[in-house]
Amino acid sequence: MTSDAKADLHFYLQSARDALLWKLEGLSEYDIRRPLTPTGTNLLGLVKHVASMEFGYLGDTFGRPSGEPLPWLEDDAENNADMWATAEESREYIVGLYRRAWAHADASIDALALDSTGKVPWWPSDANEVTLHHAVVRMIAETHQHAGHADIVRELIDGAVGLNKDNANMAPGDPEWWERYRSRLERAAQEAARDS
Numbered sequence: 360m361t362s363d364a365k366a367d368l369h370f371y372l373q374s375a376r377d378a379l380l381w382k383l384e385g386l387s388e389y390d391i392r393r394p395l396t397p398t399g400t401n402l403l404g405l406v407k408h409v410a411s412m413e414f415g416y417l418g419d420t421f422g423r424p425s426g427e428p429l430p431w432l433e434d435d436a437e438n439n440a441d442m443w444a445t446a447e448e449s450r451e452y453i454v455g456l457y458r459r460a461w462a463h464a465d466a467s468i469d470a471l472a473l474d475s476t477g478k479v480p481w482w483p484s485d486a487n488e489v490t491l492h493h494a495v496v497r498m499i500a501e502t503h504q505h506a507g508h509a510d511i512v513r514e515l516i517d518g519a520v521g522l523n524k525d526n527a528n529m530a531p532g533d534p535e536w537w538e539r540y541r542s543r544l545e546r547a548a549q550e551a552a553r554d555s
Contacts, residue, residue, distance in 0.1 A: 364473060364492075365468060365469075365473065368468070368492075368499065369468060371503075372464075372498060375502035375503045375506050376409075376457070376502060377523065378509075378510075378522050378523060379405065379409060379502060379506045380406065380454065380457065381523050381524065382402050382405075382509040382512070382513045382519075383402055383403065383406070383454070386513075386517070390516050391403045391450060392444055395512050395515050399442065399443060400512055401442075401443055402509055402512055402513065403450060403453055404441075404443035404444060405442075405505045405508055405509050406457050407431070407442070407444055407448070407457075408505065409460075409501065409502055410456045411431070411441045411460075413457075413460035413464045413502075414429065414460050414464075415432075415479070416464075416501075417463070417464035417467045418467060419480055420477040420478060420479050420480065421467055421475065421477035422477065423463070423470075425459070425460070425463045427456070429441075467491070468491065468495060473491050473492040473495075474490050474492065477491070477494065
C-alpha cells in the first residue's frame, strides 16, 4: 500500500471542514448565531474563526496572503471578534469566506513542499518558524477541535450529532435508550460524589 502525505493530510483537513459546515445545515439564523456556552460559543462564530486561521496558517505564514479583508483580526479589533458573526455578516458571507479560505489553503498545500518553512506572524519572533507539514497538522487539529465544539453546540440546539447527516458516529439507540443511558450516567456521578 502506498501513501501520499499531502493527500492524507488533505483528506483529514477536508473531513473536518465538511463536518464543521454540516453543523449549520437546516438551522435558523438565530440558532447558528446564538451563544450556548458561558464563553459565547456559537456555530457561525466557529466557522468564522476557523476560516481566519486557515488564511493565517496556510497563507500568511508562507508569504501567500489572500488579500481577503479580515477586520476582526486587526490590532484595533475587539477581543474575540473572530468568534462571532455580526448581524451584518450573513451566513452566506461567512460560509463563502470559509470556502475561499479552503481554496487559498489548498493552493498553498499544492504549491509548496511539506518541508517548506514559513513564519507564523502572530507567534513570538524567536519561535515562529514552522514547516508546511506542521502548519497543516496544526490546522487539522484546530478544525477538528472546533468541529467537536460545534458538535456539542448543535446537539444542544436540536440533538443532531456526528460527522455528517449520514454518519452520526454514535452508538445505536432511540431517544428512550439515550434517556436511560444518560440517567444511568447521572446516577453513577451522584453515587461517586456521595462516596468521595
